Amino acid sequence: MIRRKFKDSGFFKQLAIFFAILGPGIITGSVDNDAGGITTYSVAGAIYGYGLIWTLFPSFIVLLVIQEMNARMGIVTGKGLSDLIRENAGMKITFFIFIGLLLSNIGNTTTEFAGVAGSMEIFGVSKYISVPVAAVMVWFLVVKGTYKIAERIFLIFSISLLTYVVSALMSEPHWSEIGNAVIHPRVEMNTQSLAMVIALVGTTIAPWMQFYMQSSVIEKGLKMKNYRYTLIDIAVGCVVTIVVAFFIMVACGSTLHPNGIQINEAKDAALALKPLAGAIASQVFAFGLFVASVFSATILPLATAFYVSEAFGFEAGIDKKWDEAKEFYTLYTGILIVSAIIILIPNAPLIQISIWSQVLNGILLPVVLVSMILLINNKKIMGTYVNKPLQNIIGWSAVAILTGLSLTLIIMPLLSS
Amino acid sequence: MTSLTTFYLSGIIGKEAFGADGDAIGIIKDLLVNAVPSGQNDPNQQLVTGVRLKIKKETRFYSFKSFRVVKAREMLNVSCTGLIELSNEEVENGLLLVENILDKQIVDLNGRKLVRVNDVRLATLPAGTFAVAVDIGIEGLLRRIGIALPIKRILSLFKVNIPAKFILWDDVQAIDHSNLNIVLSKSYAKLHTLHPSDLADILEDLGKKSSMSVFSALDEEKAADVLEELETQTQIHIIENLPVNKAADVLEKMPADEAADIIDELEDDRAELLLKEMDTESSQEVRELLEYPDNSVGSLMTTDILSFKPEKTVQEVIEDLRSKKPEAAELYSLFVTEKNDELIGTFNLRDLVVAAPETLVGQIMKSEPVFLYDNQKVQDISELISKYNLLAVPVVDTANQLQGMVVVDDVVEDLINKRRTKKR
Numbered sequence: 001m002i003r004r005k006f007k008d009s010g011f012f013k014q015l016a017i018f019f020a021i022l023g024p025g026i027i028t029g030s031v032d033n034d035a036g037g038i039t040t041y042s043v044a045g046a047i048y049g050y051g052l053i054w055t056l057f058p059s060f061i062v063l064l065v066i067q068e069m070n071a072r073m074g075i076v077t078g079k080g081l082s083d084l085i086r087e088n089a090g091m092k093i094t095f096f097i098f099i100g101l102l103l104s105n106i107g108n109t110t111t112e113f114a115g116v117a118g119s120m121e122i123f124g125v126s127k128y129i130s131v132p133v134a135a136v137m138v139w140f141l142v143v144k145g146t147y148k149i150a151e152r153i154f155l156i157f158s159i160s161l162l163t164y165v166v167s168a169l170m171s172e173p174h175w176s177e178i179g180n181a182v183i184h185p186r187v188e189m190n191t192q193s194l195a196m197v198i199a200l201v202g203t204t205i206a207p208w209m210q211f212y213m214q215s216s217v218i219e220k221g222l223k224m225k226n227y228r229y230t231l232i233d234i235a236v237g238c239v240v241t242i243v244v245a246f247f248i249m250v251a252c253g254s255t256l257h258p259n260g261i262q263i264n265e266a267k268d269a270a271l272a273l274k275p276l277a278g279a280i281a282s283q284v285f286a287f288g289l290f291v292a293s294v295f296s297a298t299i300l301p302l303a304t305a306f307y308v309s310e311a312f313g314f315e316a317g318i319d320k321k322w323d324e325a326k327e328f329y330t331l332y333t334g335i336l337i338v339s340a341i342i343i344l345i346p347n348a349p350l351i352q353i354s355i356w357s358q359v360l361n362g363i364l365l366p367v368v369l370v371s372m373i374l375l376i377n378n379k380k381i382m383g384t385y386v387n388k389p390l391q392n393i394i395g396w397s398a399v400a401i402l403t404g405l406s407l408t409l410i411i412m413p414l415l416s417s
Numbered sequence: 418m419t420s421l422t423t424f425y426l427s428g429i430i431g432k433e434a435f436g437a438d439g440d441a442i443g444i445i446k447d448l449l450v451n452a453v454p455s456g457q458n459d460p461n462q463q464l465v466t467g468v469r470l471k472i473k474k475e476t477r478f479y480s481f482k483s484f485r486v487v488k489a490r491e492m493l494n495v496s497c498t499g500l501i502e503l504s505n506e507e508v509e510n511g512l513l514l515v516e517n518i519l520d521k522q523i524v525d526l527n528g529r530k531l532v533r534v535n536d537v538r539l540a541t542l543p544a545g546t547f548a549v550a551v552d553i554g555i556e557g558l559l560r561r562i563g564i565a566l567p568i569k570r571i572l573s574l575f576k577v578n579i580p581a582k583f584i585l586w587d588d589v590q591a592i593d594h595s596n597l598n599i600v601l602s603k604s605y606a607k608l609h610t611l612h613p614s615d616l617a618d619i620l621e622d623l624g625k626k627s628s629m630s631v632f633s634a635l636d637e638e639k640a641a642d643v644l645e646e647l648e649t650q651t652q653i654h655i656i657e658n659l660p661v662n663k664a665a666d667v668l669e670k671m672p673a674d675e676a677a678d679i680i681d682e683l684e685d686d687r688a689e690l691l692l693k694e695m696d697t698e699s700s701q702e703v704r705e706l707l708e709y710p711d712n713s714v715g716s717l718m719t720t721d722i723l724s725f726k727p728e729k730t731v732q733e734v735i736e737d738l739r740s741k742k743p744e745a746a747e748l749y750s751l752f753v754t755e756k757n758d759e760l761i762g763t764f765n766l767r768d769l770v771v772a773a774p775e776t777l778v779g780q781i782m783k784s785e786p787v788f789l790y791d792n793q794k795v796q797d798i799s800e801l802i803s804k805y806n807l808l809a810v811p812v813v814d815t816a817n818q819l820q821g822m823v824v825v826d827d828v829v830e831d832l833i834n835k836r837r838t839k840k841r
Contacts, residue, residue, distance in 0.1 A: 076625070077624050077625060077626070078623075078624045078625035078626075078628070078654075079624040079625075083522075083624070086520055086533070087520050087521055090520075091520065091558075091561040091562060092561075092562060095558075095561075095562050221650035221653075221654075312533075312555075312558055313522075313532060313533025313534075313535065313553060313558075315530075
């Protein structure tokens, strides 16, 4: 058997398996660095310099543990997270989670379009042109069924996220200071600083990603037998997320922070980089922002419509006709239209929308995590693949810390005002 | 008391049941239904036979015979005249509405797809209480969250109705979502009415455990047909998780080329194990097909073909077909071979039917047939098939010996797989 022999030769076989499995983790990792993330990292870098870079390391561990749980659940059950929640958590919790997910993702999608508008303005394109064009393009891309190809193109484009590394290196960072800041983590105990920490963690571990990760794993048809390759895939994805975040914070921390430039949007960061690090650094930053925004604006509304439909038992899938899956298409189109329109309203409170969708994310995340940990420890569902004690310890501590952070985020504005 | 009371499962779960003296007895957690024959030609009715009641800290099953559901001024009241505990056996033979049906996916036999159950509609008749239909509409969702009535009132101001969507119990098939393989797997009978392609779509949408439980309940013939229609991923999952002897039985029933495609995707150890378990004839055919490299005509062809000697009469051929009862695809084209299996001609059913019984095959066949070599590239097939308008093309090896044929179905499938930008 000729082709069997080829498949069997050790190293190549392993390499082939790895590339076949590669994907879910890395794509999820790339989508994670969306416009909202880039904005948050830039703002954090501009205000606190290298001061908050350390938050990326605990975030990395939690991200890794959570995504591993999603992958394991997907592989063992072959069911999406929304299916599992609906079947095991009851209607009321399901309703809360998915209405929350819907609202926060409309907010997130709005942030993506803000990213599109902002980055194109750097290149001199008005948002009244760039946003509608991007929205229509995204809609056609998905509904006319070239989504899978698009996903691959985007994955290649997402390499452009590494342009942030270039941006950062051009900004001549002070490595010894960075090292020092990472080794001695510090939080100033005030509203603004704590809120920034919460936003950083919240944007790195967004609730909808858990759903996304689990269904990509199922779609890939991965098996427990090749689990170590899946683990590598997840680890690579998490590293990509954190590395990009790190360099954005370094870039903004080395240029904007020493000069005392305050920014509100990622676009401001790109503009502010211009006089300090040169026009090319600014354009590179803007291009990365544009790609990240369009990528996430494609995936977010689609994924949201899909999970909400799945949970409520509506027909879903872009291979269905409009009449067969009315609720799904209405949701999908609705999210796109609403978010695009919000951006086009003159003087829309974009910062508030972005902050509020982060808050919603923050409240949602512990709820989703608790559901996940309960599901994955359920022997009826997971059989022998339930969590190990260490995974539970990390999982529950993450829930405790995140809940604490979210509560602080909600309570603090009340106290300070 | 009215003779007919209808109510929803969500309306009585979590409610207190009251005794004759008006005292609360316990909280209703679940209802148990059993299929009872209702008449000669009528399908089975789902009689509520038991109720899971939480009394203080303990949850037990009691017979529903002594329970009564009454609707008074839009309020449901459950009264109970006595508690008779059910045996384990009685509980195991039934179906639990909350545990097995509510919020779970079930098969809608008319729509031929999976639907999610938002609520169950029940009716109390003089003969007992029955589960009548499942609610899969938005109204059911809103009712579960407890906001159906206010929303209905608001919408009625705008003259908008929330569409209710029900499926009668006769038209649904519950799926076993646990891994306990309860009584359900015996009663997947209703699924046999579905076309293998529809059944395959449903299996793909089910989780891993449930798809196994449904597949295992199919008989071998149906299982083979369904397996053929599944996507590679699901095929592998199923073959890997079936017991070896059952998997081998199903593979034997499949056309050799389809079986070879599946086995080729398996781990070598598992593949060898299955090939050993299959009967020699089937496994031999599969092994031969496995020798062909991917992308060659040989890897796509079927070896289930019918060939005849030229000196046979039409009468003999027809009798032969009657006794063999071949699958439809095998009849797309019939072949004529000399000794050594050398291909000399083809004929089809039409040629056979219009010819007089005593005519010889050699007289009705088309000689110098169009054919493919087994080592040719797959890409060459579609051109040939479309050029000559063929349903099937014979495949020969370099010695001109007939090896099999490529049927148009497989070519179309192959083309679609290549062109399709795979969607979610």
